[in-house]
Amino acid sequence: MKQSPLRLHLTRWAAFAVLWIATVAPAHAQTDPLPSWNDGSTKQAIVAFVKATTDKASAKYVEPEARIATFDQDGTTWVEQPMYGEAMFAFDQLALELDKHPRLRYIEPFKTVMSGDQAAIARLTNEDLLKIAAAITHSGMTVPQFQQSVRDWLASARHPRFQRPYTDLVYQPMLEAMQYLRANGFKTYIVTGGGQDFVREYAQRAYGVPPEQVVGSAADTAFGYDKNGKAVLTKTHKTLYIDDKAGKPLAIHLMIGARPLIAFGNSDGDREMLEYTEAGDGPHLMVLVHHDDAAREYAYGPASKVGTFSDALQAEARQRGWTIISMKNDWNRIFSWE
């Protein structure tokens, strides 16, 4: 088709308009991607890392397909005190289950849980808690039944201190960090000691993270058929792996098949994930959340059984130059509803 000069002019104008929409407009719309973070070395470390790994002119540039970010969950992206959210869920489910199967009251660790003996309950190990979470309260259920039980619980349960649904207890600064990373081509994975099927029920809504990017502790499932002959998976007692400590690199390799560039944690359970991230050939950033804000959230560290941040981890982090977030000083807002 022959084009008149005016038409040519319009076409050129249209091309500029397209360019404008594609490049200038988003830049104009850009504001501080981390508004809940105070200016300082912590925020600066994250921003500088993202800029360096996404700027093609940078020596640290990383192709988009290798931009992997991993986030521990409990104590890193949401509140884990006074007890992991999933443990709260498990206790609530346990009470329902014991009505159906009273004999469990005589088996450990359920015997202790139901004894009401707070000192004994406080001595339960993480292994005990994971047993409660992964095994009894979830096994024998079909996967859809389990998923429904999580949704029911999320809709009704309230955190004892904040009196809000657990999914309200997501840290706003970490949400911003996840969004900022995704806007820069990173895939953001949750890598949690918590149950994978549990976290997947709310990760999309709470974090913008789809099910396949939730990596958690996993139990085996059994394949079978329902009464209509339809294929169904049932949850079993058998643990496939516990996604905590040395289990985190294992699960990252299994589920992602690539090493993170940037990893966020908050406790001794995240040490190996951060070491594994640091051992990558390319650029990497290791970040730990330190809970030092009793007024707005909680203050805990080496003495806490939930989310232990030991002196040894503190020393390793300082020696290796890992970034430590002070919730008190680095975050001007903890929750979105503040």
Next chain:
Amino acid sequence: MKQSPLRLHLTRWAAFAVLWIATVAPAHAQTDPLPSWNDGSTKQAIVAFVKATTDKASAKYVEPEARIATFDQDGTTWVEQPMYGEAMFAFDQLALELDKHPRLRYIEPFKTVMSGDQAAIARLTNEDLLKIAAAITHSGMTVPQFQQSVRDWLASARHPRFQRPYTDLVYQPMLEAMQYLRANGFKTYIVTGGGQDFVREYAQRAYGVPPEQVVGSAADTAFGYDKNGKAVLTKTHKTLYIDDKAGKPLAIHLMIGARPLIAFGNSDGDREMLEYTEAGDGPHLMVLVHHDDAAREYAYGPASKVGTFSDALQAEARQRGWTIISMKNDWNRIFSWE
């Protein structure tokens, strides 16, 4: 900014240009997305399914995040005769290993493999082959060492009949189906009985499938430190799960956390994956490749130990209305280099 009528007109024109570029231009560029498929009911079933699940006006419309497609690998997306590619790799690796560890020659199934007794080798079970693949030849290696060994093998190994690298033996029609599905917002997963770490080394290049979308049989890894104190994963003997038969729905749930809408397989090992797909609430399509083309590839079925397509599966497929691909009749080209 106050706009002159001409400026307003130009802006409108620009908006149309943007719309044109976004919608009309790609439609003009669109040609047959499945050129290696002959017209017929098989091709029609796939195209109709994709159209129905991606057209917002359709009753079968599915949101992009739920568009999951799973593909078995051996015999479904690449050649599996006369023996699985990974078994070939394992045998080659085994020969290298036995030079280093001669005592293995006295342990089954290695004793049989190295005996040269073709009849005894032919009687090795899939379990034996997986043992060879997943355990001995890979264990004790760090993950990067293993990955390098796969890359070395892929670069040098040749298929005994086609005398080409194994990654040349990908079925062109299946590549087109994967690309067509991705172009329509589907995530395309490989779900294979083969070793996950093995397939991940070439899946991006051969199929356009990134590591995290390769779901395969998996062995445990051990976390440790190299001589420089850097975190490293080592492959172990311990199987986490075998991604075959009932293991496929398990692995799909573990790795994806959602049910496929469309699943492709070719053998009894894929039955449960197809049943699981069929049991989904929404629309679904189950497809099996039938190897009936001895001239261009291989013809085999119930009697074959590799890629068994039993009469029972055939009967189930017909009864349930699953789509069966005849390689001979439905594919006008098998390999890209034909």
